[in-house]
Amino acid sequence: MLLFQYSPDFLRRLSYIHSLDLLFQTKYIHSPMICAEHLSKTFKVARRNSGLGEAVKSLFKKEYTLIRALDDVSFTIPDGEIVGYIGPNGAGKSSTIKILSGILVPDSGTCTVNGCIPWKQRQEYVKTIGVVFGQRTQLWWDVPVADSFDLLKNIYDVDDGLYRKNLTDLTELLDLGDLLTLPVRSLSLGQRMRCEIAASLLHNPDVLFLDEPTIGLDAVSKLAVRKFIKTINEEKKTTVLLTTHDMNDIEALARRIILIGKGHILMDTSFETFISRAGACSTDQCGADTSASGDKRLEELTASLYTSLGI
Amino acid sequence: MKLFFKYMAVIIKSRMQDKVSFFFGALGQFLASLTSFIAVFFLFYRFKTVKGFTFSEVLLCFSIALISFSLAECFARGFDQFSAFISDGTFDRMLVRPRSTVFQVLSQTMEFSRIGRLVEAAVVLVYALHTSTMHFTAGRVFTFIYMIAGSTTLFSGMFVIYASLCFFTLDGLEFINIFTDGAREFGQYPLAVYGKRVLQFCTFVVPYALVQYYPFLYVTGRSSCSLYGLLPSAGILFLLPCYILWRFGLHHYVSTGS
Amino acid sequence: MMKTYLSFFRIRFTRSLQYRAAAFAGILTQFAWGGMLILLFRAFYESNPQAFPMPFSSLATYVWLQQALLTLLSPWAYNKDIMDSIQSGTIAYELCRPVDCYAMWYVKNLAERLSKVCLRGLPILVVAAFIPSPYGFTLPADGLHFLLFIVSVILGNTVVISLNMLLFTTAFYTTSTQGTRMLFATVTDFLCGGILPLPFFPAAVLGVLKYLPFAAVQNTPFLLYTGYYRIEDAVFNIGVQVVWIVILVISGRMWLSASFKKVTVLGG
Numbered sequence: 096m097l098l099f100q101y102s103p104d105f106l107r108r109l110s111y112i113h114s115l116d117l118l119f120q121t122k123y124i125h126s127p128m129i130c131a132e133h134l135s136k137t138f139k140v141a142r143r144n145s146g147l148g149e150a151v152k153s154l155f156k157k158e159y160t161l162i163r164a165l166d167d168v169s170f171t172i173p174d175g176e177i178v179g180y181i182g183p184n185g186a187g188k189s190s191t192i193k194i195l196s197g198i199l200v201p202d203s204g205t206c207t208v209n210g211c212i213p214w215k216q217r218q219e220y221v222k223t224i225g226v227v228f229g230q231r232t233q234l235w236w237d238v239p240v241a242d243s244f245d246l247l248k249n250i251y252d253v254d255d256g257l258y259r260k261n262l263t264d265l266t267e268l269l270d271l272g273d274l275l276t277l278p279v280r281s282l283s284l285g286q287r288m289r290c291e292i293a294a295s296l297l298h299n300p301d302v303l304f305l306d307e308p309t310i311g312l313d314a315v316s317k318l319a320v321r322k323f324i325k326t327i328n329e330e331k332k333t334t335v336l337l338t339t340h341d342m343n344d345i346e347a348l349a350r351r352i353i354l355i356g357k358g359h360i361l362m363d364t365s366f367e368t369f370i371s372r373a374g375a376c377s378t379d380q381c382g383a384d385t386s387a388s389g390d391k392r393l394e395e396l397t398a399s400l401y402t403s404l405g406i
Numbered sequence: 407m408k409l410f411f412k413y414m415a416v417i418i419k420s421r422m423q424d425k426v427s428f429f430f431g432a433l434g435q436f437l438a439s440l441t442s443f444i445a446v447f448f449l450f451y452r453f454k455t456v457k458g459f460t461f462s463e464v465l466l467c468f469s470i471a472l473i474s475f476s477l478a479e480c481f482a483r484g485f486d487q488f489s490a491f492i493s494d495g496t497f498d499r500m501l502v503r504p505r506s507t508v509f510q511v512l513s514q515t516m517e518f519s520r521i522g523r524l525v526e527a528a529v530v531l532v533y534a535l536h537t538s539t540m541h542f543t544a545g546r547v548f549t550f551i552y553m554i555a556g557s558t559t560l561f562s563g564m565f566v567i568y569a570s571l572c573f574f575t576l577d578g579l580e581f582i583n584i585f586t587d588g589a590r591e592f593g594q595y596p597l598a599v600y601g602k603r604v605l606q607f608c609t610f611v612v613p614y615a616l617v618q619y620y621p622f623l624y625v626t627g628r629s630s631c632s633l634y635g636l637l638p639s640a641g642i643l644f645l646l647p648c649y650i651l652w653r654f655g656l657h658h659y660v661s662t663g664s
Numbered sequence: 665m666m667k668t669y670l671s672f673f674r675i676r677f678t679r680s681l682q683y684r685a686a687a688f689a690g691i692l693t694q695f696a697w698g699g700m701l702i703l704l705f706r707a708f709y710e711s712n713p714q715a716f717p718m719p720f721s722s723l724a725t726y727v728w729l730q731q732a733l734l735t736l737l738s739p740w741a742y743n744k745d746i747m748d749s750i751q752s753g754t755i756a757y758e759l760c761r762p763v764d765c766y767a768m769w770y771v772k773n774l775a776e777r778l779s780k781v782c783l784r785g786l787p788i789l790v791v792a793a794f795i796p797s798p799y800g801f802t803l804p805a806d807g808l809h810f811l812l813f814i815v816s817v818i819l820g821n822t823v824v825i826s827l828n829m830l831l832f833t834t835a836f837y838t839t840s841t842q843g844t845r846m847l848f849a850t851v852t853d854f855l856c857g858g859i860l861p862l863p864f865f866p867a868a869v870l871g872v873l874k875y876l877p878f879a880a881v882q883n884t885p886f887l888l889y890t891g892y893y894r895i896e897d898a899v900f901n902i903g904v905q906v907v908w909i910v911i912l913v914i915s916g917r918m919w920l921s922a923s924f925k926k927v928t929v930l931g932g
Contacts, residue, residue: 198501200661231499233499242416242419250409278423
């Protein structure tokens with residue numbers, strides 16, 4: 096599994112990557128787990144203008160705006176890596192995740208995840224992935240968490256023994272013991288998110304897509320979630336694609352960052368390179384400022400990088 | 407399938423959390439159908455017959471419409487509420503699960519409070535049978551039950567059509583109401599009372615007449631053609647084009663995004 | 665203060681206009697519904713014309729008016745967000761003194777109803793006017809009746825909204841509004857004539873109903889339009905409308921301010 100392969104295929108894909116840092120930092124490549132090539136997606140959104148006059152006009156003619164959500168997006172993620180997928184709101188992160196999970200079909204380009212094309216073999220494919228949407232729950236609201244887990248076990252057809260083992264491990268790692276008998280609606284956000292993540296791993300997926308998993312969580316819960324993701328990645332070699340606005344999540348988890356803005360991949364580098372680039376932008380803009388604390392510094396750096404990139 | 411019953415167990419457990427709400431829901435359903443019944447009663451109080459059909463005969467029609475609609479609404483509720491699933495992202499979650507979308511939509515929710523309407527319809531049915539002068543043969547009883555089955559699948563099919571249309575747009579789908587609630591309200595009377603053109607529409611376009619009217623002629627003895635007893639199969643066959651529309655809509659949804 | 669109400673109104677109104685597909689679909693639906701009802705009544709008419717309470721063309725006009733003014737006069741056509749906000753507690757953010765709250769909810773309700781009616785009502789009546797008699801929409805009995813009709817519609821609308829206000833206030837006292845809403849919708853709709861036009865009710869039932877607020881909502885205006893109510897009847901029926909408006913509004917406001925006090929005392 097730890098073979099370093101230079102297949103012609105891989106080299107070809109490599110040329111799409113914006114920075115060659117990755118080539119020197121990746122220690123092992125088996126075959127790419129996630130491989131996105133030239134993904135493009137455009138949406139048609141009906142335009143609704145304000146005001147009474149416009150509203151009457153809209154009765155007779157509908158106007159549309161075309162939004163380019165993704166424009167020639169390509170990247171490769173090898174097995175077992177944790178990648179931070181960042182960018183400002185509306186950059187195209189959700190669309191990418193949707194395509195990778197098989198919910199959306201791109202206008203052009205292809206991608207394979209674990210050898211499958213996500214939208215082509217949906218039912219077979221989704222057995223191998225886990226998805227956590229930060230703002231929407233996958234659990235049943237009024238029944239105990241354990242019941243939701245049991246239902247998911249049946250939906251994913253998980254073997255009894257495997258399920259019990261997973262459940263025990265996840266309960267211990269995420270400290271769910273007291274929560275299993277409570278209905279989801281009575282849980283706090285932090286508790287609920289821990290259950291969500293557990294739910295998405297019950298069937299041992301190879302790939303985990305996390306869409307804003309720490310949004311709205313308190314500091315303690317955030318740390319717990321981060322620690323857990325790192326553990327899962329180390330123990331089970333689950334490939335993780337993490338979307339987040341919290342740069343501390345990235346710092347804690349991802350060695351690699353893919354930055355997307357206005358539908359384009361703008362950076363695909365290691366975390367360190369990202370920080371030094373962002374630092375360079377910040378210095379250009381407002382002079383070196385080392386007085387801010389660590390957390391704020393990350394946010395400021397990222398913000399100034401976004402500004403300098405015009406996104 | 408075993409999984410379906412597991413879903414059902416979770417839903418029942420969930421509903422039972424709020425028994426008061428459930429009770430009021432069922433009561434509301436009961437009252438809604440009761441007012442429909444009272445309307446029919448008032449009309450027959452004044453008019454005695456309509457197009458040759460008596461009160462108890464019309465009540466048979468009435469009970470079929472209400473029983474089948476409440477069954478369809480109970481089990482196919484997921485399709486009825488589908489616009490909510492699209493707008494709140496529940497359907498996206500279904501796409502990420504390794505089960506067929508139709509199965510998941512069916513299992514997502516069941517509206518057991520519809521039992522209120524079912525109970526009322528059953529009461530009306532008992533009353534109708536009690537006051538009826540008809541002679542019930544095995545064939546007629548079978549046809550009657552088959553009519554209920556056919557109507558239930560027909561209504562479910564209309565819900566599937568509504569849900570499929572939700573893939574294309576969430577606006578302007580109100581007119582489906584005519585084919586669901588409308589069919590329930592107007593289906594309380596034998597379809598012939600509305601005139602020839604309505605009957606034709608309901609025979610060739612949406613097969614309401616094939617499940618509700620022609621078999622009804624056989625059940626009430628107006629026709630001795632026992633083949634009419636098999637016509638409710640049209641209601642079951644109707645699910646086929648509905649399913650095709652669903653697949654088409656799903657394909658569109660996945661291609662254009664939400 | 666008036667300006668605030670007007671801006672609430674305008675926002676609601678504009679928002680409803682945006683949904684043109686919904687409006688068009690709504691028109692189609694109501695048109696089909698009205699048509700089927702008339703066909704049903706035709707069947708009953710043919711079985712016994714004598715038992716019909718009014719000329720068939722009057723009945724057809726009643727049905728078309730009912731469809732056209734559906735969102736204006738139906739008890740269930742209120743805006744749902746007010747009850748939801750009481751339930752969820754976001755009503756706490758509406759830092760309104762109870763008196764203003766009543767008026768504001770009233771305006772919101774009215775705006776919702778009016779905007780939908782403007783989009784759908786007129787087209788339905790226009791198309792229905794072209795339907796050959798006796799199935800189509802006809803002109804009013806005479807000028808005076810038409811005037812009384814207009815007055816009566818406004819009064820009827822006030823009655824129905826004040827009934828809605830009472831429903832909204834019940835949300836302070838229940839954990840889930842689904843039950844009360846369904847109860848309200850089914851019972852009042854039936855008693856207003858929404859399921860079966862009131863003239864078809866047995867005389868004994870009508871004898872009681874005419875003193876209740878429900879008949880005052882849509883039945884009175886429609887019967888005035890078709891001339892079923894003569895001028896003498898008009899005096900009585902419009903009087904009933906006015907009396908109920910006074911009773912419902914006063915009691916509604918009192919109950920609402922009492923409910924607010926209860927909520928603020930207990931901390932909602």
